[in-house]
Amino acid sequence: MQNPTKGLTEQPKQRTTGESLDSRSQAVIGVDLGGTNTKIGLVDLTGKRLLEFSRVKTLADRGPEAVLSNLSASLMVLMDQAKDKGYLVVGVGVGSAGVIDLNKGVVITSPNLPGWAEFPLGERLRQRLEVPVLVENDVNCICYGEYLFGAGRELGDFLGIALGTGVGGCLIVDGKVWSGGGSSAGEIGHMTIQPQGEQCRCGNRGCLETLASASWLVRRAEKLLRRGTTSSLHQHLEGPRGLSAEKIYRAALAGDQVAQELFQAVGASLAIAVANVVHLLGIRRVLIGGGLANAWKVFIGFLHRELERRLTLMAPPEIRVVKAQLGDNAGALGAAYLVGSRAALEATSDPGK
C-alpha cells in the first residue's frame, strides 16, 4: 500500500556544537497500543513531520507490568534517538483500545489487554519517562491521524469507522474529536442493527460489531459451514490455521457465494449504521479503516446499494464514503498530535505536573 506519510520522514538534523538545550526543536511521541503489536512514532511538534516509526510486540499476555516495562524501554531508546537528532521530547500520547478515563489516563477496561482493569497507564509511564503522558481511545487517534495526514484531510466533518477484531468509531467535528462529554461517543460498533440478532460481547443483541467485524465474520462463516452449507471455505475449516477474514475475502473474490453473502451483510449492516448517523447528524463524509477495510472491493458495492435504500431524507450520492490511507501509521500519528501535544501544553501551563 502507498504510504502518504513516507514523504514526511525527515533526515537527521545536524547539530551545531555548543547548541543550548532550549534551542532544540520540540517533538512528541505517539503510541498505538494494540493487543499484538504496538506502533510508535516520533513526530516534530511544529513541523508536523514523522521523524521515526517503529513497531514492537505488545506482550499483552504477560500482563500490564510487563507491557509497561517493555513499552517504556522502547520509548527511552526513542527519546535518546530524538536527542541525537536535536529534538527534545515534550510529551507522549498513547492510543489504547477499550474504555479510557481520559482525564486520569486510566485504561478502565480493554478487550485486547487482559488484566488491565483500572490500570493507571498514563501516570505509570510518566513516572518512568519523566515527561507528560496522556491516554486516548485508539480509534479516536486513528481518525485524527487520518484527519491530519490521510484520507480525512479533505473531508471536513466525518464519521470514522474502524473494522478490525471489533468495530470502533469516531466523529471528527470542526477539526476536533467529538467526545460527547464521556468516553462512549462514536461507539458505532454497538449500535443495534438486528434487534433479535446474536449476542455481542457488550451484552446487547445484533450490534454492528456482530455483523461487520473480522472476528464475527469468521464466526458466522464457521456456523454456516458446520450447518452443511456448500462452500469452498470448507477446505480451511478443519485445516491447521482454520478460517480467517482474509480467506473469506479471497473466496468472495473468487466467486464463492457464501463468502460473498457474508460480505453483503458487512456492507449492508455498515450502511444501516451510516444512514442512522447521517440522519441524526447530517454528516456527509464517512471514512472506513481497519484490517477488514482491505476487503473494500467485496463490500463497498453492497454498502452503497443499502445506503440507497436507507437514506430517505438525503440524496445518497451526497454521502461520500472513503477508505483510510495511512494503514499502520495512523494511530501513532494521531496519538502524537491529539494527546501527546496536549500533554506537553498542559504541563507547560501547570508546572506542578
Ligand SMILES: [Zn+2]
Ligand atoms: Zn455490542
